[in-house]
Amino acid sequence: MTTERTVQPMPPGLRVPANRISRRAISYWTARAALGGAFVVLVEAAIAVAGGFSAAMGYLIACTFAAVAAHAVIMPRWRYRVHRWEVTDQALYTRSGWFSVHWQIAPISRIQTIDSHRSVGERIFGLANVTATTASAAGPVRIHGLDRELADMLLDQLAVATGQSAGDAT
Amino acid sequence: MTGLAAGLGDAGAEWLRLSPRSLIVRPLTDLSRLLPLVAALLILHSRIGSYVTWSVLAAVAAVVPGMLHWITTRYKITDERVYLRHGVFNQKVLSVARDRIRTVDVTAHLLYRLLGVCHVTIGTGRNDLRSGHLDLDGMTRTDAESLRLMLLPATAGTAARPAAGGQGAAAASSAGAEYARLRLSWLRFAPLTMTGLVVLGVLFGFVLQLSNATDINLAKTGPVRYLVREFASFSIVERVGVSAPLAMAGYVLIALIGYTAVYWNFRVAGYGADTVRVTRGLLSLRVTAISLSRLRGIEISEPLLLRAAGGAKCIAITTGLRVGKGAEHEGSVLLPPAPRQVAHRVASELLGVPGELARGPLRRHGQAALRRRYIRALTAACLLIAAIEAAAWIRHGPAWVRAGSLLLIPAAVLIAADRYRNLGHRLAGGWLVTMTGSFTRRRSIVGTDAIIGWRIRQTWFQRRLGLMTLTATTAAGHQRYSLRDVPVDVGLAVAAAATSDLIKPFELQPDAKPATKA
Numbered sequence: 001m002t003t004e005r006t007v008q009p010m011p012p013g014l015r016v017p018a019n020r021i022s023r024r025a026i027s028y029w030t031a032r033a034a035l036g037g038a039f040v041v042l043v044e045a046a047i048a049v050a051g052g053f054s055a056a057m058g059y060l061i062a063c064t065f066a067a068v069a070a071h072a073v074i075m076p077r078w079r080y081r082v083h084r085w086e087v088t089d090q091a092l093y094t095r096s097g098w099f100s101v102h103w104q105i106a107p108i109s110r111i112q113t114i115d116s117h118r119s120v121g122e123r124i125f126g127l128a129n130v131t132a133t134t135a136s137a138a139g140p141v142r143i144h145g146l147d148r149e150l151a152d153m154l155l156d157q158l159a160v161a162t163g164q165s166a167g168d169a170t
Numbered sequence: 171m172t173g174l175a176a177g178l179g180d181a182g183a184e185w186l187r188l189s190p191r192s193l194i195v196r197p198l199t200d201l202s203r204l205l206p207l208v209a210a211l212l213i214l215h216s217r218i219g220s221y222v223t224w225s226v227l228a229a230v231a232a233v234v235p236g237m238l239h240w241i242t243t244r245y246k247i248t249d250e251r252v253y254l255r256h257g258v259f260n261q262k263v264l265s266v267a268r269d270r271i272r273t274v275d276v277t278a279h280l281l282y283r284l285l286g287v288c289h290v291t292i293g294t295g296r297n298d299l300r301s302g303h304l305d306l307d308g309m310t311r312t313d314a315e316s317l318r319l320m321l322l323p324a325t326a327g328t329a330a331r332p333a334a335g336g337q338g339a340a341a342a343s344s345a346g347a348e349y350a351r352l353r354l355s356w357l358r359f360a361p362l363t364m365t366g367l368v369v370l371g372v373l374f375g376f377v378l379q380l381s382n383a384t385d386i387n388l389a390k391t392g393p394v395r396y397l398v399r400e401f402a403s404f405s406i407v408e409r410v411g412v413s414a415p416l417a418m419a420g421y422v423l424i425a426l427i428g429y430t431a432v433y434w435n436f437r438v439a440g441y442g443a444d445t446v447r448v449t450r451g452l453l454s455l456r457v458t459a460i461s462l463s464r465l466r467g468i469e470i471s472e473p474l475l476l477r478a479a480g481g482a483k484c485i486a487i488t489t490g491l492r493v494g495k496g497a498e499h500e501g502s503v504l505l506p507p508a509p510r511q512v513a514h515r516v517a518s519e520l521l522g523v524p525g526e527l528a529r530g531p532l533r534r535h536g537q538a539a540l541r542r543r544y545i546r547a548l549t550a551a552c553l554l555i556a557a558i559e560a561a562a563w564i565r566h567g568p569a570w571v572r573a574g575s576l577l578l579i580p581a582a583v584l585i586a587a588d589r590y591r592n593l594g595h596r597l598a599g600g601w602l603v604t605m606t607g608s609f610t611r612r613r614s615i616v617g618t619d620a621i622i623g624w625r626i627r628q629t630w631f632q633r634r635l636g637l638m639t640l641t642a643t644t645a646a647g648h649q650r651y652s653l654r655d656v657p658v659d660v661g662l663a664v665a666a667a668a669t670s671d672l673i674k675p676f677e678l679q680p681d682a683k684p685a686t687k688a
Contacts, residue, residue: 012626012628012638012658012661012662013658013659013662013677013678014626014662014673014676014677014678015676015677015678017676088675090671090672090675091672091675091676093676099629099630100627100628100629100630100632101627101628101633102625102626102627102628103624103625103626103627104623104624104625104626105623105624105625105672105673105676106622106623106643107622107623107672110622110623134622134623134643134645135489135622135645136622136623136643136644136645136649136650137649138625138641138643138648138649138650139622139623139625139643139649141623
């Protein structure tokens with residue numbers, strides 16, 4: 001609970017969704033952030049080399065490297081503490097984000113489609129995400145970084161649950 | 171698409187074609203779109219002399235798609251569904267259940283009107299149809315009228331819905347009533363909206379396209395050169411003195427023409443118990459039928475200039491009609507720029523809600539939200555000033571630019587104050603009212619039964635201030651309606667009161683320990 005307190009100095013009066021995501025998500029996010037950061041640094045280095053190496057450019061590259069490295073170390077761990085999800089009989093309930101935190105509640109009865117998507121990176125780390133869309137274009141609920149087996153199970157469970165209700169309030 | 175096997179077997183309905191008259195209309199409309207090109211061809215003809223080949227090609231290009239469209243397009247209406255079949259090589263069948271039909275929009279441009287045909291757009295609550303529409307381009311007017319009557323019947327037998335009981339009753343009592351009709355005095359609001367600018371942009375684009383296509387440099391033609399020469403002989407005061415009033419007068423004139431063309435004969439009237447019809451247009455007519463029990467709310471929108479002049483416009487929040495940019499071209503306009511009192515009255519009468527909700531005071535979001543408005547506006551202003559100063563310093567820009575950029579700070583203060591004044595919400599009688607914005611102030615009244623989910627967003631800064639942005643997601647209108655920077659406890663109370671069963675299971679009980687790892 002102490003970690004919870006540091007992450008959420010002022011929780012918005014909602015209880016925390018029950019389930020954490022897979023720990024492997026930390027590695028996945030770290031890898032992704034590191035790759036993206038490495039690309040930015042490399043581009044800067046290429047520009048520096050092409051335009052004759054100057055001291056200002058060196059500073060810029062050093063600062064970028066520090067920022068990118070800090071992001072790759074801090075963001076995934078922070079994010080892992082925030083990301084939570086829960087499925088009840090009535091609703092799908094998630095918390096995600098890191099610097100800004102998003103809470104989403106979508107009633108099971110309003111869910112129209114459920115799908116699971118695996119990018120190349122997620123497949124390498126054995127992860128999957130589950131997306132539930134509602135009739136609102138602003139309403140898709142995503143659960144990132146789930147265990148692959150768990151995602152498949154969740155997919156089936158939600159598919160059964162959504163099949164049982166009628167009407168979509170459009 | 172769906173129900174192909176089951177639906178096509180339905181008895182008692184035949185596949186119908188569009189009117190053969192659309193064979194004339196479509197090529198002509200296609201041609202009119204190619205008008206600059208055609209003009210270019212006519213002018214080029216004198217130079218190249220291959221006029222015949224080109225004109226034959228152009229005629230074929232215009233006629234063939236129209237013919238193919240007419241031959242391949244069929245539609246069918248059964249008791250449950252509407253089917254549309256089209257496509258040359260890949261035949262597609264779109265179908266939509268009739269109880270999912272929210273709006274029927276009938277438009278007829280000038281050419282269409284001459285030939286007595288129109289374009290019917292059936293708005294549905296479906297996301298999987300691209301743009302959520304079924305389009306029937308080229309029906310005769312009588313066919314379109316009977317189709318509209320069939321799909322949105324005057325008696326609300328098929329559209330009855332338990333949740334819409336209150337709205338349905340309100341509508342029934344005022345069946346056939348007229349909610350609003352265009353008054354000539356409303357024309358004073360015409361120059362205060364962007365419509366004039368849009369018309370100007372279209373005209374400018376057309377001229378540019380024409381001059382490109384014909385390879386004529388307009389700046390070198392006689393009249394323009396004469397004007398430029400005359401203008402150059404004036405002093406700078408005279409130039410401003412002459413051109414500013416001329417530009418203003420031209421803009422006002424174009425805005426008036428635009429407003430008149432789009433909103434001439436504007437009328438909102440009840441039609442049967444459950445349908446409201448919006449009629450408008452001078453040259454191209456538009457009739458939009460909106461099912462009242464599917465009307466999820468109304469947005470009262472006040473762009474800055476319009477607000478200053480005491481005007482407002484109303485936009486329907488319903489599934490199947492677009493809102494936001496380009497709303498004027500869609501059928502969702504419930505009231506053109508008009509006096510604010512009229513907007514309030516139309517909104518409250520159409521929704522059957524007390525006028526208080528449309529115009530009354532809202533609950534403010536408190537000191538923290540006010541502070542955040544100022545911090546955000548001033549931060550943005552400071553960043554802009556820094557950028558301007560840096561650019562001026564590097565480029566050795568004039569001193570007045572650097573001094574003038576400081577004016578952004580009082581502007582930011584004014585905007586922040588106005589944004590806070592306009593920020594608010596209210597929940598009453600099953601309606602959620604939200605208001606935000608400064609450059610365009612929007613007050614949205616949304617039925618709580620249309621809310622199909624909640625989103626809460628807290629940035630790190632918001633967490634420090636104890637604020638959150640609460641967003642109700644819905645299938646209608648903008649798809650999301652937000653209470654920006656609302657105090658956490660107030661926001662949660664609103665969400666819980668609006669959809670009690672949805673939020674309650676997740677509220678933090680003081681005594682219950684929150685669950686941790688599963």
